[in-house]
Amino acid sequence: MWRHIASNAVTFLVVALFLVGGVILLGQNTYRAEGPLEDAVCLRVQPGSNMSRVSADLEDKGAIANGTLFRLGADYSDKADKLKAGSFLVPEKASMEQIVDIVTRGGASTCGTEVVYRVGVTRKQVQVRELDPATGRFIEVAEFNPAEDETPEAFTKVRDQADTRYRIAVAEGVTSWQVMDALNGIELLSGEIDQPEEGALAPDSYEVRVGDTRESVIARMEDAQAVLLNAAWEARADDVPLNSPEELLILASIIEKETGVPEERRQVASVFANRLDRGMRLQTDPTVIYGITKGVGVLGRGLRQSELRGPTPWNTYVIQGLPPTPIANPGRASLEAAANPDETPYIFFVADGTGGHAFAETLAEHNANVAEWRKIEAERANSDN
Template identity: 70%
Template sequence: MWRHIASNALTFLVVLIFLLGGVILWGQNEYVTQGPLDEQICLRVKPGSTMRGVSRELESLGAITNGSIFRVGSEYSNKKSQLKAGSWLIPEGSSMSQITDLITRGGASTCGTEVVYRIGVTKSEVQVRELDPATDRYVEKAAFDPAEDDQPEAFKTVRKQQDTRYRVAVAEGVTSWQIVDALARVDVLEGDVAKVPPEGSLAPDSYEVSVGQDRTSVIEKMRQSQDLILAAAWENRADGLPLENPYEALILASIIEKETGVPEERGQVASVFTNRLNRGMRLQTDPTVIYGVTKGQGVLGRGLRQSELRAETPWNTYVIDALPPTPIANPGRASIEAAVNPDDTNFVFFVADGTGGHAFAETLEEHNKNVAKWREIEAKRASE
């Protein structure tokens, strides 16, 4: 009798072990197999969250099929205690294993809300925006001018959230003074910039910043980036340029940047100035005259006077015979590359054409015709 009982018990134990092994294998497979998400989502993990709470949130969002397996898998992989607060973009079809890795890896949030401090040529703006996971595009929630407007509630709310990301976006063509002035109003940064950096030395781009970061460190990142861009462009420059060194290329790039906002025109504008320099002609470009008036400290806000066009300043290219002594703004990568690799043309003139672009010409006769057309457009607009 006892032998029979022992035999049955042994059989039951063997079956139980096989069943348990099957459950474990099934659980392991569920943990690493493709998940049920049919579109990506943004998962916000608040400070102090637990893996149990996150698993419930993931279940409610339809990102995982079994919260228990998710928790056991995170514990088995020694990641249960490594949960990181933030907003994490969970791609469609992510497995439990992949999700665990995403929410325990750390680093900057990959979705959610961000505040962008935009430094523009004519104005600066603070924008609150949020990533829409369905379209993978940011949606604006609020925007205001920090120099003139009160802070909207949407901005005050996200500033209190620990997972909000911050970014400083610098437009092409802004001056170093404008950058320093605008950074002083970026409320997440600290410290003062003791001296305005040399004109042209800061790379226009988008820079992620953190709360409490020193303003000088942001400036230094911009400077290092511009150094690398300029060095690479100069290394790959075309032959026969009327430029002696990278700094002259930077000066020319800043003029190109201020002369056109049409990306496709940069190479043509660069060719005009290159041809003029090669022929010993004056550049005769208004943005350099404006810089001689403002020194880069703000926007002129009006047309140039005849007296200013005739004034002898180091930057007035209607008076001086070559490049001005310094850049007149901070040019972007595309303008720097255009300066050292201009289009191959015979153009030596250009004027606005009424569409936002320019009409280019090889001869003075052709240029005068383009100027006459532009004046007709100006007169018509003035009468409307």
């Protein structure tokens, strides 16, 4: 009888272990399986939060079906105490295992609020925007000019949130003084900077964090521009009339200021290359303007005839060849255009009223284009009165 009882006990234990193993296996499979989330969501984890609060939030959002299993999985993988604060993008159908990894791996927030400090040629702007998880696109919440507008509540509300991300977006064609002035006005940065060399900063978008030094941001911009300049110089055309990367940078800055039409850059570059080849003066207004402003602010008016004739190191109506320094910070496209201009016969261009330019090979053609442009200017002036 005892042998029979012992045999039954062993059988029961085997069945129980089998059932427990099956439950564990089922739990593991469920933990790793696709989740119920139909559309991506943004999960915000507050500082000091825990897996219990996170699992409850995920259940409310429909991202997980079982909060207990989510917490057990986090414990089993030794990640329960590695929860990071921030805003995290949880993709559709994300498994519980994937979500645990997302909220514990660390790094910058992947969704939520972003404040973008835009440094433009004519103005500075601050933009507050939110990522729409469903589309992966940012939606503007507020935008203002810090020099002119009252600071909106949407900005002050998110400024002190730990998971707010910050970005500095520098436009092509801004001067180094403009970048320095903008960085000095961004309170989340620390330290002091001197004005960087003209042309040495790469226009781009740079993510920054509270407490980053202004010097470190400038260093990143300088390093990025050095890489772009070196790549453009190495890939330059054999017959480009430039003797050094520094000359390429100078010409690229002039191209950047002469046109905002991307498809025109190589044509504009061809005009300057043809003029340099023929020993002609470049005769470009942006260099004259730089000789007046030195890149500090915007001239804000038209050039006077006396200024076009006035001798400065940058006045290409007076000097031969390139000016001594860049006149702005050119982007990648202008560097590449300076290194590889189109092959054209053009040596003249003038605005055509569409935002682009009319190009000409002869002075007679150019004078006709100028006359047409003067007519457009007059018509616009009359329509404004």
